[in-house]
Amino acid sequence: MRIAVIGTGYVGLVSGACLADFGHQVTCVDLDHDKIAALRAGRIPIFEPGLDRLVADNAAAGRLGFSIDLEPAVAEADVVFIAVGTPSRRGDGYADLSYVHAAAASIARALSGFTVVVTKSTVPVGTGDEVERIIAETNPDADVAVVSNPEFLREGAAIEDFKRPDRIVVGLEDERARAVMEEVYRPLYLNQAPILVTGRRTAELTKYAANAFLAMKITFINEIADLCEKTGANVQEVARGIGLDNRIGPKFLNAGPGYGGSCFPKDTLALLRIGHDHDSPLRLVETTVAVNDQRKRAMGRKVIAACGGDVRGKTVAVLGLTFKPNTDDMREAPSIAVVQALVDAGARVRAYDPEGMAAARAVLPPVDYAENAYEAATDADALVLVTEWNEFRSLDLERLRQTMRAPVLVDLRNVYRRAEVEAQGFSYCCIGRPAATERAAAARAAE
């Protein structure tokens, strides 16, 4: 099939490359000249494991091309995916649909012959109707079926997720689109990935419901972690104890500094607006958003408390800035609130992230950047682990202690074992694992 992907960001580029890998003929289009020029020159503008290879292979095979020129790509396409951004609208939390609407109008002008137009961007319920209306208004002769096919991939594991999804959701109102979408995803169909065909509005809402549920699950275990700290329980054991229940499941039960990223924060807010507009409030989601916002701010206070209550004039090393490992995405990363709180309290921050420092410079207050974890820790009064990149999982603690001014480790991802860290002379602060509880457990194990 001939496919055009409009918007070549995290989702558009991964989708385009994977669809080309399925054997389709794909053109990825973007307004951003620099991005397209980089891709044409073989440079990948984002960090996503395996993507450079996938893009290079499919470009070399002639199945994947990049263009700023939407018109020929759409005119030749059987299927056009819209994968532009839908950020939060400034001030009110609604999804900003201006990019989707602009893309729909451009697509409408370029259409030729029957075309399936697929919204892959995360969009509020009813956006497919609006895309259909814009196309009909812009080009009354256009012959289209507008489909919703929300994307569930995770940054950092995007290719694996796209190629081996838990499910594919396809929302359609025009039956002609069914066979086309089955053809697009045929390789996955053969792998028996479930394809769930629904109405368009159901598909649109399914994406928001999934993200809100996951955000709620994270927030739930974070609140349980706080309770563990007050009651002497251990959140990792509680998480395992509930996660082994099939009805609950073990994933998304790692207590931490609060969720961030390009999707959960904006999608939970957008879902609240959808609920509000339809007079169907979502109080659990409302509370999730409020609790998570408070939590990100509270993490700064937690670090300051671990430093003895005052960080004025102290140097704090921050490891991991991106909202999660294996991406360079800094959107709504918890590190932003932590670093801001430390800077506001008078600390000097020295930060290091394996892939996110270029993006971090654009969103963090002015801080120093280091070349690696050990350089960040040199003469530091505390080390804070904010994002659990693999290279931070087995740091040489002895080397760190020797280089630091004060041996304080704040582990906001519960990566380390207390006994091991304390044995190296560190004071250790983590999430939902109170010291007395862990020491008692270690003593029991040693008996």
Ligand code: NAD
């Ligand atoms: P992004 O900001 O990385 O990329 C969007 C791209 O669209 C940009 O390169 C921009 O230049 C381009 N663009 C905007 N308007 C355009 C137009 N009219 N024509 C051509 N290009 C245009 O965004 P993203 O993270 O890839 O997200 C895209 C959508 O997918 C969003 O709705 C998001 O919620 C959803 N989504 C994202 C993820 C994720 O992990 N990032 C996962 C699932 C779903």
